[in-house]
Amino acid sequence: MKFKSLAIFLIISSFFLTCILSIWKIMATLQGVSFTNLNITPVFLIGILLSLTFVLIGNKLNHLIKILLLSFIFSISYFYLNEASPYWYIFGVFLITLFFTNKLKKYNMQSLQEDFISEKIIFDFITLFGIVFFAFVILFPFYIMLVTSFKTQIVLLVNPLDFSLDFTKSLTELFKSYFVIFETYNFGRYILISSAVSIGTVIVTLLFAIPAAYAVARLNFFGKNFLSTSILIIYMFPAIVLVIPLYTVFSQLGLRNSIFGLLIVYTATTLPVAIYMLQGYFKSIPKEIEDAGIMDGQNWFGIILKIIIPLSLPAIASVALYVFMIAWNEFLFSLMFLDSPKSFTLSRAIQYLSGDAETPRQYLMAGSVIVTLPVLFIFIYFEKYLVSGLTAGSVKE
Amino acid sequence: MSDSLSKLEKRTAYTLVLPAVLLVFAIVLFPIFANVWISFKDIELKDIRIPEPRAKKIVKSISENQSELKIIYKLRNSSLIQEIRNVKFQDKFPTNVSPINLDPRCNFQSKKVVCDFGNWQAKFRENFEITIQNNNGEIIDRKIIKSQKPILSGKADNPLLTTNFTLENFKKVFYENNFVELLLTTFYFTFFGTVGAIIFGILAAQLVNQNIQGRTYMRGILLFPYVGPVVALAYTWTLLLDPNSGTLNALLVNFNIIEKPINLLGQKYITMSILGFEFKLRLALTTIIFFEIWRYFPLAFLFILARLQAIPQSLYEAAEVDGASPIQKFIHITLPQITAIISILFMIRFIWNFNKFEDIFLLTGGASGTRTLPINVYQQGFAVSDIGMGSAVSIVIVMLLLSFMIIYFRLIGKRANEV
Structure with missing residues (x-):
């Protein structure tokens, strides 16, 4: 029994260490270090030795001294086992091992005899592994996007693995792609258009949605139930089935290539979500507060403006951010309705750029960074609001 | 008293609701019905403009002294499929200039030639000529003649509103369009995309729900793919997966994991052998499914995490006392608590993946299987015109969607209110 849990512990922990070290090696490879072998087997074996020594030493040594010592020995042996590697890389290995051995703290020969210890070990390390795995898989494309925008096509074609940045270059040289897309490809204009459309959509949507949501939440009228169910159903209908009729009608009305046309389509497609989210919140406001307003002789306009809106600012912020995000990221309608570079949104402009096979990839990625950064910033800054918006409105994207 | 109050309430309610309802009706509901109409018409992209009579004016001199000019109007019907009725033509001339041998369809009155051309068939073309002369034998300024544009008018039906219908489109959809493969591809994509996103969502939620450091950061990072703009993310993936200079292939070749770069987005099949069994994998489709999972698992994660955080900790503590293992806790406590949300997520994601257009369009454009x-809607409507x-x-999509929704509301709809 003891042997079995020990074996599981050694294998799982060493497997985890090997994974992190492999990711570290991949990241180092992308900095231009020429590794050609992941050395999985030797790393795995010395990992097992490391974990084994760790539990065998147990509490005989102070924890800090123990992990420093073990990490140092591990790094040295890793250095000799591996291909020639720079010192900063080995220092990284040392830090990773330190982190790893620190995580081993709660394991010793006694704890390996507890109930269900094998399952607990597996759960523990899968959690650790999962965090590293998810963080890596999610951030890696964003990393590539960012770094590519600072490189040049030629350099990347010669060595697609060298993502190291040369900081000795001047800033203008480093940010060259950004200057080019602003000067040659007019991205300043697209940023303005995208912002105008997104902010416009937010304002118009709120203007329409707040009164409607108030009516659905508070007033009695014929067709109310039908309305709230159909809101849910309309959510589900996809943009792609609206595209052909809207395209034909907009062509005849001359609304294609117009920001106004885009704005009404965005507003109409986000309205159901906005109403749905807002009415839920309005319902949670105590009715007594409104009754006081009615006593004071307010009409509905006054009630909405002076009572409902101030009380539901968090919900309105969620809706506004959510609608902004949808409008900013929207692609299908801008692809269909905008043909003229004069009225492109950012997304459409990037797609247009990519249509020309000659466009160097760093320009494409610089554009991508520009369109991604605002959303990510807003998201990080207002995460709380956006998350509640996402959860409420997620039926729709 | 209360009667008039409720009347007032109703009136207020309609005033508040109507603008939003009308807008949604015009932009969302109307197109869905318009699709039905258009789908029974034989109509192409170039036909959607209302036909117009058009004329191009060419001025030619016929005599040495330039006091006579021949004007050729190249007349045509802009439409290839529809007639224009009652075409009227009008052109102005300077003082002292008058036409000779004017066409019997036309009149000359107060410096204007006015013609009545009657009906023009589809594809109608005619070179219509007027010879003019200066009454005093002076030179006519060609530039003045040339700068005067003729005015044409005529009545034509809006090609979208004509009442000639055909079943041809639906025949083509079902018989000439590889319909079975189209449907199968859509279902593979939808099903595996949905299931994958939910599985990864559960895993991620389970991770973040534990007491680890930096859990809020982790939640933020996990949502990045979902909030990022699809254009940027799709092109980044295209670069990553590029067979010639993409990072992924370069890494795999560098570490000798594969021998040759694999065109993950451009190859329809790849032959895999597992335990001696050889089978063909839909490579490009699989890659796209992975992109889809990567982009949408955050949503499942967010929902499941919210549910997990609502599970009372006392349940786990009680299980701990009873000596339950971590796996038993997951199976007997966590899973039952999240099945409701998973079934809702499954249906929502299923419907949304079923409609997914942008991701596939940007990554492969619908090539390589x-x-x-949805891609087919675009290809038929805009690539083939x-x-x-x-x-x-589109109608096929709407029909399938409606049937999903009926199933959804029958099976799970009741549960939706409980969550």
């Missing part, structure tokens, strides 16, 4: 129904056919595919 990744043509799904057959909007009647495109609408017919």
